[in-house]
Amino acid sequence: METLDIKGVRVETHIAGSGPPLLYLHAEQYFEQVGPHLDALAKNWRVIAPRHPGYGAASGATDLRSVDDLAYLYLDLLDELKLDNVVLVGASLGGWIALEMCVRSHARLSKLVLVSSVGVKFSGREERDFADLFYMPDIEAFPMLFADWQRHAPSYAAMSSGQLEELARERHMLAHYGWRPYLHNPGLKRWLHRVDLPTLVLWGEADRFARPSYGQSLAAALPAAELMVIRGAGHYPEIEQSEAVVRAIDAFVQEPSR
Amino acid sequence: MKVWHFSELAYYPAWEELGSQLRNVVPSRLCDPRIAADLYHRGLDEWALCDELGLNIMVNEHHATATCIDSVSTIPMAILARETKKARLLCLGMPIGNRFDAVRVAEEYSMLDVISRGRVEMGFVKGAPFEVTPANSNPADLMTRFWEAHDLILKAMTTHDGPFNWEGRYFQYRQVNVWPRPWQQPHPPVWLTVNSPESAQVAGERGYVIGSLNTGYVRTPAIYAAYRKGAASQGRDATRDRFAYMAIVGVGSTREEGYRRADQILDYSRTALRVGAQFAFPPGYQSVAATAQALKSPGYGRGVPMRGIQLRNGRQVDPNAASVEEFIDAGICFAGTPDMVVEQMKAFWGHVGGFGHLLMMGQGGHITHEDTVDNLTLFSKEVLPRVAELG
Numbered sequence: 001m002e003t004l005d006i007k008g009v010r011v012e013t014h015i016a017g018s019g020p021p022l023l024y025l026h027a028e029q030y031f032e033q034v035g036p037h038l039d040a041l042a043k044n045w046r047v048i049a050p051r052h053p054g055y056g057a058a059s060g061a062t063d064l065r066s067v068d069d070l071a072y073l074y075l076d077l078l079d080e081l082k083l084d085n086v087v088l089v090g091a092s093l094g095g096w097i098a099l100e101m102c103v104r105s106h107a108r109l110s111k112l113v114l115v116s117s118v119g120v121k122f123s124g125r126e127e128r129d130f131a132d133l134f135y136m137p138d139i140e141a142f143p144m145l146f147a148d149w150q151r152h153a154p155s156y157a158a159m160s161s162g163q164l165e166e167l168a169r170e171r172h173m174l175a176h177y178g179w180r181p182y183l184h185n186p187g188l189k190r191w192l193h194r195v196d197l198p199t200l201v202l203w204g205e206a207d208r209f210a211r212p213s214y215g216q217s218l219a220a221a222l223p224a225a226e227l228m229v230i231r232g233a234g235h236y237p238e239i240e241q242s243e244a245v246v247r248a249i250d251a252f253v254q255e256p257s258r
Numbered sequence: 259m260k261v262w263h264f265s266e267l268a269y270y271p272a273w274e275e276l277g278s279q280l281r282n283v284v285p286s287r288l289c290d291p292r293i294a295a296d297l298y299h300r301g302l303d304e305w306a307l308c309d310e311l312g313l314n315i316m317v318n319e320h321h322a323t324a325t326c327i328d329s330v331s332t333i334p335m336a337i338l339a340r341e342t343k344k345a346r347l348l349c350l351g352m353p354i355g356n357r358f359d360a361v362r363v364a365e366e367y368s369m370l371d372v373i374s375r376g377r378v379e380m381g382f383v384k385g386a387p388f389e390v391t392p393a394n395s396n397p398a399d400l401m402t403r404f405w406e407a408h409d410l411i412l413k414a415m416t417t418h419d420g421p422f423n424w425e426g427r428y429f430q431y432r433q434v435n436v437w438p439r440p441w442q443q444p445h446p447p448v449w450l451t452v453n454s455p456e457s458a459q460v461a462g463e464r465g466y467v468i469g470s471l472n473t474g475y476v477r478t479p480a481i482y483a484a485y486r487k488g489a490a491s492q493g494r495d496a497t498r499d500r501f502a503y504m505a506i507v508g509v510g511s512t513r514e515e516g517y518r519r520a521d522q523i524l525d526y527s528r529t530a531l532r533v534g535a536q537f538a539f540p541p542g543y544q545s546v547a548a549t550a551q552a553l554k555s556p557g558y559g560r561g562v563p564m565r566g567i568q569l570r571n572g573r574q575v576d577p578n579a580a581s582v583e584e585f586i587d588a589g590i591c592f593a594g595t596p597d598m599v600v601e602q603m604k605a606f607w608g609h610v611g612g613f614g615h616l617l618m619m620g621q622g623g624h625i626t627h628e629d630t631v632d633n634l635t636l637f638s639k640e641v642l643p644r645v646a647e648l649g
Binding site: 134135136137138139156157161164165167168169172173176180 | 394396535536541546558560
C-alpha cells in the first residue's frame, strides 16, 4: 500500500503489476478477501486500487460525505497520475462510484466494468432494490451475499481483533456513504445516458442482495452495456469466482469496441 | 436531593406474545388502542400524583416498541405542564440527533417552558442504538449531528432580536425565529444522558446535568469521575446538582412488599434489551473497537447479543434470572422497607461520590396502579425526607 496525496486527500492505494492501467474501486466490505483477486488482475494489468477514505486504518473521511465526493476524488486521482485509456472496474459500492464518475467525465477511460453495482433506483417507492443489509442478522445476510457462505463469509471466531476492527470499520463506512438514501442516488438514473462507453455488467447468479434482475435493468439503462452472469457467485464474484471475473474482464477488453 | 418519578409506560399486555423481540419489528396490530388509552391515562394520573407528593416528573420516548408507548415525549410534557403546578418536568429526553427539524425542538421546549411557567428541564439524548432505525438517521455521524442540533436549538431559544441564518452541515434554515421565547432565562437547564466515561467528560466540560442510567456500582464511579475531570478542565465546579442517577425503586410496608413491587418494575430491565443484534449494534453508533468486540460476542451472528447485569464483585448475571437482591447488589435497584431503601441509597450515594438527583423508576413492567400509588406515596412520606439532605 502506498499513500497518495490527491489534492490534499490522503488515499491508501494498492498499486501492483504492469500493463495497461486498471483502476479498481472496491466494494463496501471484505476488502481483505479481495487480495487474491487484485493479484490475479495484476498479471495482465497495472492495477491501481485505492481504499475509499475512511476505510483502512490510517485515514478519516470527515469532509468526504458522499459517493459524489468519492467520484470527484477518483477523477482527480486519474488526473494526478495522468492516466489515459483506463479500464475502470467497480464492485458494488465501487460500481456506484464508477457510475457517478462516468456521468461526470469518462475522458480518461476506455471501458467500464461494473461488478454487482449498486447506486441506481429502479423499483417503486415501497420496494427496495437491495436487501436491507443493516437490518438482518448475519445468519440471514450471509446466504444473500454469498453462493457458498460457509466457505466465503467471514468467521468472526477465527479472526484477530485487527481483522474484526477492519470489518467494523467497513460497516461504519458503508453507513457513512450509503445509509440514506439507501445505497443509491435518486437522481442518477436520469443521467445514465452519459455513461456512453463500452460497459460490461457482471452479476453473480446467486446474488440475493442485489438480484440479477437488477443487473439486467442496469445493463438495459446504460447506452453500451452487456450483462454477463457468473455462476457459483453471490454479490461478491470477485471473492467467490475470481478467475471467471478476470477472464470476463480480459475477454471484454480485448474485444473490439462496438 | 431532588427525586423524579419516571416510567416508560410499557405496553406489557403484548409482551408474552412477542417473545424475544420487543422492539423495531413488533407489529402494531398487537397494540389495542383501547388498552393503550387506559395505559396513557393511568401513567398520567401517576405523574400528576407526584405534584401532590413533592416528587418531580420525568418522561422519555422510544419508538416502534412494546416497551414504551411514549413515542412523542413532548405530548405527556404538554399535558403535565397544564395538569401540574409545582413539579419540575424533565424530558430525558429528546433524541436530537434523530430529529430532522431542530428548530421544531426549540419551539416545543420553549412552548412547554412557557405553559408550565418555567418548570421545564430540557434533556438532549443520543438515544439508544435501536432508535436510529425508526428515525432512519445515519448512525455513522450521529454525534456530530447531535452537537450541531444542540448548538442550533440553544441559539434558537436564546436569540431574541429577530431571524438568524443557519447553514450548517446537517441543518439549514435562513430565517430562524422561535416564538415564544422560553420562560427561564437564558434557557431551561440542559440535561444529557451518559453511558461511558467519554460522554460524561464531554458533559462535564459543558457543565450540564448528567443522567447515568442503571449503571450500577461498577460503572458509575468512573462515569462520575470523568464528569468531574471534564468540569475541572474548564474551571467548573462539579456540584452535586450536576449528577443524576436512575434506579428502580420498590418501597413497601414490609420487606416482601417492597421486593415484590421492585420485582414487578424490574420487568423493565428484563425486557428493555429484548432486541435483535442488528438493531442493537448499528454501524458507527459505537466505536470501531466496541463494534469489533460485539462481533465476537456469542450469538451476534444469529442476532441474539448477550447481555448481563454486573454485580459488585464484577460477576455478570442474566437479568432474566437475577433476583431482586442481585439487582440491589448491582446498584440498579433500591428495594424493601423505607429503612432498607434509605440505607441502600445512602450506601450507593457514598460509593459514587454523591449525586443530587434520583431518577426513580417507580412504575414499570407489571406493577399495578394501586401498588404504584402506594410505592410513590410511601417513598415521598418515608424515604424522601431522609434522603433530601443528601443532595
